[in-house]
Amino acid sequence: MESLTTPTGAIPAALSSTDSTGPGARQPHRLHGALFQSIGDEGRAELVERRLVEAIHRGHLHAGERLPSESELARSFGVAPVTVREALLTLRSRGLIVTRRGRNGGSFVVEDADPLVFARQALAENSRLALRDMAAHYAAITTAAVRLAARRADPTETQRVLARMERLDELDPDQQRRLLDDVQVELASLSQSARLTREQMRLQAEFSPYLRLAAADAAALRRQAEALTDIIGAVEAGDPDDAGRRTEELIHDVIDTLIQLQSSPESSR
Structure with missing residues (x-):
């Protein structure tokens, strides 16, 4: 942005x-x-x-x-x-x-406002149980939204979302992270459910710092982007089961990474 x-x-x-x-x-x-x-x-x-x-x-x-x-x-x-x-x-x-x-x-x-600093502090303050509970909530809404999008979205809408993903390499890392967040909300909006979209917007804001922390380097960010692109492809193909499965896998991978970071001595720095 x-x-x-x-x-x-x-x-x-x-x-x-x-x-x-x-x-x-x-x-x-x-x-x-x-x-x-x-x-x-x-x-x-x-x-x-x-x-x-x-x-x-x-x-x-x-x-x-x-x-x-x-x-x-x-x-x-x-x-x-x-x-x-x-x-x-x-x-x-x-x-x-x-x-x-x-x-x-x-x-x-303020000059020292840093999303990664916030994410590290939040990670240190949360238990594993709290992290998994947050992820379960996020996964429930996100998976429901993409599954519904796979049933309802017009192919031209998903193609527009894919076109945005194709521009990812033109952006700096901060812009890339924001694009991935926006695309996830856009997918929810293709469910044609205003309630699910509003809840996805709220949860995306809460979960975004953790997504950022789990993809702190370019390689990890690229993996998240590729996983999201695969989800969009499943939505475009009209396959709700594949879209839901891929969404759950992405979220599980993020939580596993966060728990590893939480266990690392560097996470307290």
């Missing part, structure tokens, strides 16, 4: 309709509809805070990046400016953003 702000203060790329990995490209229309659902009556500061934290932890909001203004965030989330202000206050107290005054001021992500 490119810079999330412009000199005039644009809406975050994670919340806009423009594809994060190429100028002019657009998100698939099914994902677009789910992504732009406003918080609405659930517009509590906690939900705004959670979405911003997820954007930071996933690397959508980079270290040192300026957030859009309170009014722009409020408009994007569909909440009152005072709700955004309360969420930003909490983020400041958590040390995730800083506020600067003056002409070029605003709220900025």
